[in-house]
Amino acid sequence: MSGKGNAPVIIKRKKVVAGDGHHGGAWKVAYADFVTAMMAFFLLMWLLNATTEKQRKGIADFFNPTIPVNRISGGGDGSFGGDSVFTEETLAQNGTGAPEGQSASNQEGSGASSGASDAQSYTEVKEMLSAFSGESMAADSALRHIVTKVTDEGLIIELHDLEDEPLFAKGSDVPEPVLELLVDMMAEVFSIVTNKVALNGFMASQPVVVARNPVWNLSSQRADRLRVMLEEAAFPASRIQRVSGYADRRPVVSNPVSFRNNRVELILLRSDISAAQN
Known part of the structure; x- marks a missing residue:
């Protein structure tokens, strides 16, 4: 009994090595974002060099809203008159931004013509x-x-x-x-x-x-x-x-x-x- 009581205690430690840590995907996302940004930058540089001033203006106009909705009031004849802010009559007659929007549209049309x-x-x-x-x-x-x-x-x-x-x-x-x-x-x-x-x-x-x-x-x-x-x-x-x-x-x-x-x-x-x- 005394011999069994003095038996050494053996502790087995298992070392776990994370061998696939370098396969994580976070860095790939960051690298993909970087490559996309560089591609967009070089595409922009190429467009600036390969297009005329008139073509660049056309590209810029494409990304600008034709109808300045954010600067046009609710439209209609008085409050809740029922007209839509997108109707041609409303854009021409009502709203703080309507005359400017109409003028820009006319200028674009005449320029293209x-x-x-x-x-x-x-x-x-x-x-x-x-x-x-x-x-x-x-x-x-x-x-x-x-x-x-x-x-x-x-x-x-x-x-x-x-x-x-x-x-x-x-x-x-x-x-x-x-x-x-x-x-x-x-x-x-x-x-x-x-x-x-x-x-x-x-x-x-x-x-x-x-x-x-x-x-x-x-x-x-x-x-x-x-x-x-x-x-x-x-x-x-x-x-x-x-x-x-x-x-x-x-x-x-x-x-x-x-x-x-x-x-x-x-x-x-x-x-x-x-x-x-x-």
Whole structure:
């Protein structure tokens, strides 16, 4: 009995190792949120770089409520008149926010309408320019001088020098025969639309430093000569919005003295720009 009473007590401790602790899901949620945020950020950066100002405004308008419900009163003729705050009559006549909401809606509608009209006009102009191809060898040769592009300002039709065929006599604003043919084409094409027109002149830089740099005066003189030629071709003078000379400040190629920088631009202005400048 005494031997059994003195027997050692053995305590067995079991060590539990949590081997799958690193498989928890909390960090995955945080990482997924981070990746989503980064993707949204890079998508935003891409949209800012790949869209025009007009397109960005359209995207912004998409996320703005068309009807300012939070600033419109209950509507109706007096208290509990029964009209809904969403009816067109209520928005137009009642509520503190109604006139602003109506004005914004009208502006969006008119802006979209003018934008669609301008796009149609630009398409018609480019199609008519393309139709000159094949009419004659002179027309085909003249079309080599034309580059078109659509910008936020409107449709730009650029007439530029070729290495073997300039638009103006060297160092002057005297037009060459090819420019006279091009201006006749432009006057005919512009007659199918009603947009206002802006005229710009550009020059290549001088290869040497001169005491009096002529490019400022010459670019303005060539743009103005283009205006005179258009008017002589029966183009309405009232449609010419402005005439500008930019000297050699906006080269289109990396070499500033290249003949390619000698050019004039005819811009069919967007309708909203023309209205704002009037």
